[in-house]
Amino acid sequence: MNILVVGSGGREHAIIKKCKENKDIVTLYALPGNGGMAGDAICVPIGAKDIDGIVSFALSHAIDFAVIAPDDPLALGCVDRLEEKGILCFGPTQKAAQIESSKVFAKNLMKKYGIPTAAYEVYEDLPSALAYVENVPLPVVIKADGLALGKGVVIAQTRDEAKVAVKAMMEDKIFGNSGSRIVFEEFLTGPEVSVLAFSDGETLIPMVSSMDHKRALDNDQGLNTGGMGAIAPNPYYTQEVEAVCMETIFLPTIRAMKEEGRPFKGCLYFGLMLTPDGPKVIEYNCRFGDPETQVVLPLMESDLFTVMQAVAKGTLKDTPVKFSNQHACCVILASIGYPGHYETGWELTIPENMASSVYVAGAKRENGRLLSSGGRVLGVTAVADTLQKARDDAYKKMDLISFKNGFYRKDIGQKALNKE
Numbered sequence: 314m315n316i317l318v319v320g321s322g323g324r325e326h327a328i329i330k331k332c333k334e335n336k337d338i339v340t341l342y343a344l345p346g347n348g349g350m351a352g353d354a355i356c357v358p359i360g361a362k363d364i365d366g367i368v369s370f371a372l373s374h375a376i377d378f379a380v381i382a383p384d385d386p387l388a389l390g391c392v393d394r395l396e397e398k399g400i401l402c403f404g405p406t407q408k409a410a411q412i413e414s415s416k417v418f419a420k421n422l423m424k425k426y427g428i429p430t431a432a433y434e435v436y437e438d439l440p441s442a443l444a445y446v447e448n449v450p451l452p453v454v455i456k457a458d459g460l461a462l463g464k465g466v467v468i469a470q471t472r473d474e475a476k477v478a479v480k481a482m483m484e485d486k487i488f489g490n491s492g493s494r495i496v497f498e499e500f501l502t503g504p505e506v507s508v509l510a511f512s513d514g515e516t517l518i519p520m521v522s523s524m525d526h527k528r529a530l531d532n533d534q535g536l537n538t539g540g541m542g543a544i545a546p547n548p549y550y551t552q553e554v555e556a557v558c559m560e561t562i563f564l565p566t567i568r569a570m571k572e573e574g575r576p577f578k579g580c581l582y583f584g585l586m587l588t589p590d591g592p593k594v595i596e597y598n599c600r601f602g603d604p605e606t607q608v609v610l611p612l613m614e615s616d617l618f619t620v621m622q623a624v625a626k627g628t629l630k631d632t633p634v635k636f637s638n639q640h641a642c643c644v645i646l647a648s649i650g651y652p653g654h655y656e657t658g659w660e661l662t663i664p665e666n667m668a669s670s671v672y673v674a675g676a677k678r679e680n681g682r683l684l685s686s687g688g689r690v691l692g693v694t695a696v697a698d699t700l701q702k703a704r705d706d707a708y709k710k711m712d713l714i715s716f717k718n719g720f721y722r723k724d725i726g727q728k729a730l731n732k733e
Contacts, residue, residue: 318332318380324607331610367394403621451475453500455498459493463537507582507585513625523605523609524547526540538647604645612636642694644692658684671694
């Protein structure tokens with residue numbers, strides 16, 4: 314079979330590596346991929362948002378199956394376009410992807426179907442939003458309605474901070490049209506948990522839980538990023554918590570989407586907070602998370618491609634999905650200055666015997682050399698019988714990578730170890 318994976322990050326590299334375990338796959342393409350993926354897939358310079366280009370390539374290269382991994386092409390209807398041409402896809406339709414592409418849609422869905430989440434208010438004009446800030450309980454969470462590369466969320470501790478955030482989104486348009494509407498949310502407290510789940514619109518099967526690390530610096534300091542590392546499983550996510558989430562969040566969400574005429578097929582990401590009042594939804598994503606994928610898929614014992622085909626065909630209930638009882642830790646290597654201004658073009662050297670443990674996100678290949686091309690450059694993952702061993706191994710591997718313009722957090726997994 315000929316398979317294509319749309320995307321260019323560490324998440325896509327992890328998906329590609331896992332798909333390669335299936336011997337039915339003859340050719341694997343990455344659109345656009347990156348310089349560090351070249352050993353695992355044929356990289357084609359077609360952008361993830363170039364829907365016409367993706368469809369044209371799929372038809373001209375006899376693609377049998379497409380995995381649409383990032384949020385942008387899903388929100389743009391890439392799955393709809395490919396399926397119109399008879400190509401099976403892993404990923405939700407444009408209507409179903411709105412569960413991520415519109416925070417307002419997601420919050421209204423949860424309110425309508427009684428799915429536990431933070432209390433919220435929606436504003437569409439600047440004067441009304443600023444007036445609301447004058448009396449809102451602090452701290453307050455402010456979110457841009459649309460997609461914003463994982464950066465459209467501000468936790469304002471003061472009214473001045475809230476006003477700055479509102480003006481930046483609605484007046485300065487720092488997220489473009491994504492900030493035309495904003496959501497004010499009640500500030501919740503408790504441990505955060507990420508749970509990815511396979512869904513074919515009827516059946517939902519959660520994957521192993523994980524813990525993301527969003528802040529750029531140790532001890533959760535610095536700016537919010539796309540993720541500086543992850544561990545799996547998450548020790549806060551007990552069997553008792555999982556049972557509550559399945560009953561009050563996971564299954565109700567899938568049923569709600571079906572009821573709304575938007576059956577969700579693909580990977581649904583539940584960003585949860587375990588509050589004193591029980592688990593609540595912080596956010597939905599309509600695809601695999603990054604870097605959660607880099608710790609979840611290495612623990613998957615079932616064949617990923619077989620499961621993705623079952624999702625696309627609606628036969629998930631008849632497909633076994635198993636994960637090991639081991640632990641995984643992923644540490645992200647980023648360019649100095651990320652998530653703000655950073656330089657690119659710095660050389661990367663990765664030992665050959667570490668290739669299976671490295672997921673490249675922001676790199677290009679020039680004249681035989683691997684050079685940085687993004688903020689998050691790569692992730693190093695280790696799997697072991699204990700979290701402590703997985704963590705130790707990940708950092709030992711990271712120390713073997715040569716990249717002079719990089720930095721990484723030294724405390725990935727420490728919070729989880731303290732909990733254990």
